[in-house]
Amino acid sequence: MALGGAALLAACDQIDTRIERAREIADASVDQINGETVIDPTYRNLERAAPADRALAGTVIAQFAVDDEERPMFAIGSIIAKPLDIPASGPVEIPDDAAMIEEELEYFDSPEGEAMLEAGEPPAAAPAPPAAEAPVTREILAEPAQVMPRIKLDPRAAQESRQEIAEAGRNIEQFALKDDTQRLQMRRLSQDDLKAMAPEERVEVRKIARRAPVAREVVQKQLDANAVMLDTMTRYGVGGEVALSRQGQMVIQIGADGANPTQFRGRNGPADFLARAEAAECPDNPDAAVIREDLAVATACVVRDLRASGQFEYVEPDFIFQNQFARKPKDMPVGTPGETKTGSNGSTATPAKPAVSDPNDPLWALQWHFRDKGTAEGRTAGGAGFESFWKSQGITGSDGIVVAVVDTGLQMNHPDIAGSPNIMPGYDMVSDPRMGNDGDGRDTDPNDPGDLCDPTKPGAADSFHGTHVAGTIGAAATNNGAGVAGGAWDVRIVPVRALGKCGGRLSDINDAIRWAAGLVPAEVSDENNVWTEVWNENPADIINLSIGLLGTCPASLQDAIDSVTEAGVIVVSAAGNARMATSLYAPAGCRNVVTVAASDARGQIAPYSNFGPEVMVLAPGGDLTRDDNGDGKPDGVLSTKAATNCYDPVTGAGVENCFYAYEQGTSMAAPHVSAALALLKARDPGASREDIISTLRAALEPRESLQCAGLCSQYPGAAPIEGSPDMCARPCGQGLLNMANVPVKATGGGGR
Known part of the structure; x- marks a missing residue:
């Protein structure tokens, strides 16, 4: 894409200077490995820790492999669609406010409410709902609804396909009625009912209330859409399978006899199941015989025809998202290294509550990004102030708060994670085994087996991206005398694997977001292809999306984000690393997300970071080519991640394997x-x-314009800063993350 190429252009002399600076930092790390440099001995926790608890990845990549221009890709044969006029099917609210509860009770005592109850009664063969005054048990509420159907569409047997659609409609009717009854039971709970429940029962009620129903109207709209799909597929002679969902979004798999991705076997190369979007356009006068020979083009033609039918709210290819590690310093503008200074153990002059002190994790000494902002000893100009927040508020988190990490999964055997009380059951949402890299499709194991796509690429390696991201939030056990600290020591992390080999499907990410919020179940099948539901028993308060796609926000992704934010979930998105406008990136450019740009250790926008009015906040993302805090280490973000070619930061001795990078x-x-x-x-x-x-x-910490500036030559169209004609402003949020600015509540805090 010309737009992406223009945004990623960098001058050759700037590239060379930038890479040379990275080599200098890499050489410094080599000196440490050879014992020529030893970390400041005032870092006492580092000295006392066992080498296995403090060893770091010693490879600093001075010259990264340069990828081609980022261009959107999609999964061949996979399409996402949603029929028009799907009725709202949001979660039932069980309010805390007594007046709101009484208002609902009055409604159900009214003639209109009674009529609604009567309309929702199940068939005579089904159990009758309890009376209003009868207690509602957790067993009734927690009973799962029937798995949503998957329907085969076969042009060679069109009549049989239409019969299957009709049968699915009949089967779903009884379960939709049953689901309606359960939700009506929850609506009839009085305030006294809620008060009489144990705390864990109230949590269970609210958790069940968040779940999307099996609504008959929603299912019927999807079933009706299958007829349109069957006609379209018949035109090109390709079969398909359609998976229905509770909220109306449908995933259509065409080709391979309409097989669901979980039925694929083997590990073919990426070209067999991924295609460049611009290379698979539908011709003006498509020939069915020709199109059948190219499933990527057939996918584009089916998308085009379904859109043209006017029966759908949206139809789009199943785009492929990538993680947002910055791996292309050739695209980075040149900066001047800052002055070096002696490191410290991170103590501050600010009086701290005795309840919380600095974490004893040995690598805390190197985690500049959590430190207080400033230039005094123990502070960092680009620090995010977590240190002061922990101490002044007396809060390090709460085991009642859940953060879901939708990413590459988690290295479950990581020594700082395996024993962490913060890890909750997660899910592997990667549907295609060729991308899953673990031999199967979706299952209950969110372990990250690696995501290496093309082993022939220079510098290619498994990213273990989700482990690094989750470690920063709080997946690792903090204050345990080993490894790193997390931003929230006491938090519940739900790992949801949606990115695998070569990236992640949009359809998997959409499902991962909804599952993480507790809105829809995941589905697993046994050897007999019998499907069962798996709900997230720890619905997220916050969902982290450190993922990206070069392109405007897909309609289905916006749909998924809207559905969880309506349930009260906060969605956090990485801005992207293409040094371009966030409006051209997803999910950074989607509505209802907290979009985050990256800053370096100086508190300035990192040269790789995307920018734009969609950005809300600038937070530490690091810059591996700088050492502005003078600790002899690159100014990256230090977190959990298994690595090889490591070293002991105290002795300088080489270590074969380590778990921090x-x-x-x-x-x-x-x-x-x-x-x-x-x-x-x-x-x-x-x-x-x-x-x-x-x-x-x-x-947020107020920022100056130069903190969000870059060379005008590298940002075409950006506005020059007054007094600095060579520097152009880049919108990068309302301010810098600084938790030290959060006022202390007069009533005291929660957590530990």
Whole structure:
């Protein structure tokens, strides 16, 4: 794409200077490995820790492999669609306010309410709903609805396909009625009912209330759409399978005899299942015989024809998202290294409450990004102020707050994660085994087996991206004398794997977002292809999306985001690393997300970071080519991640394997904000989504224009800054993340 090429252009002399600076930092790290440089001995926790608890990845990539221009790709044969006029099917609200509860009770006592109850009664063969005064048990509420159907569409047997559609409609009717009855039971709970429940029962009621119903109208709209799809597929002679969902979004698989991705076997190359969007356009006068030979083009033709039918709210290819590690310093503008200074153990002059002190994790000494902002000893100009928040508020998190990380999964055997009390059951949402890289499709194991796409690429390696992201939020056990600290020490992390080999399907990401919020179930099948539902028993308060797609926000992704934000969930998105406008990136450019750009250790926007009016906040993302805090280490973000070619930062001795590494990217910035929001939610558990975001906004550190500036030659169309004609402003949020600015609540905080 010309637009992407223009945005990613960088001058050759600037590239060379930037790479040379990276080599200098890499050489410094080699000196440490050879014992020529030893970390400041005042870092006492580092010295006392066992080498296995403090070893770091020693490879600093001075010259990264340069990818081609980022261009959108999609999964061949996979299409996402939603029929028009799907009725709202949001979660039932069980309000805390007594007046709202009484208002609902009055409604159900009215003639209109009674009529609604009668209309929702199940068939005579089904159990009758309990009377209004009868207690509602958790067993009734927690009973899952029937799995949503998958329907085969076969042009060679069109009549049989139409019969299957009709049968699916009949089967779903009884379960929709049953689901309606359960939700009506919840609506009839009085305030006394709620008060009489144990706390865990009230949590269960609210969790069940968030779940999307099996609504008959929603299912019927999807079933009706199958006829249109069958006609379209018949035109090109390709079969298909359609998966229905509770909220109306449908995933259509065409070709391979209409097989669902979980039925694929083998590990073919990416070209067999991924295609460049611009290389698979439908011709003006498509020949069915020719199109059948090219499934990528057939996908584009089916998308075009379904859109033209006028029967759908949206139809789009199943785009492929990538993680947001910054791996292309050739695209980075040149900066001048800052002055070096002696490191410290991170103590500050600010009086701290005795309840919380600096974490004893040995690598805390190197986590500049959590430190207080400033130039005094123990502070960092680009620090995010977590240190002061923990101490002044007496809050390090709460085990009642849940952050879901939709990413590449989690290295479940990581020593700082395997024993962490913060990890909750997650899910592997990667549907295609060729992308799953673990031999199967969706299942209950969110472990990250690696995501290496093309092993022939220079510098290619498994990213273990989700482990690094989750570690910054709080997946690792903080204050345990090993490894790193997280932003929220006491938080519940739900890992949801949606990115695998070569990236992640949009359809998988949409499902992952809804599942993480507790709106829809995941589905697993046994060896007999019998499907069962798996709900997230720890619905998220916050969802972290450190992922990106070069392109405007897909309609289905916006649909998924809207559905969870309506349920009160905060969605945090990385801005992207293409050094371009966030409006041209997703999910950064989607509505209803907290978009985060990346800053360096100086508090300036990182040269790789996307920017634009959609950005709300600037947070530490790091810059591996700088050492502005003078600790002899690259200014990346230090977090959990298994690595090889490591070293002991105290002795300088080489270590074969380790579990901590520096990385850079807006992927690293977003989890800082997710951790901050988790702390704010722990500080005020009853606050709404909007109130929590407002508190974050109010605490942002004001920034100056030069903190969000770059060379005009590298940002075509940007406005020059007055007094600095060579520098152009880039919108990068309302301010810098600084948790030290959050006022202390007079009533005290929660958490530990």
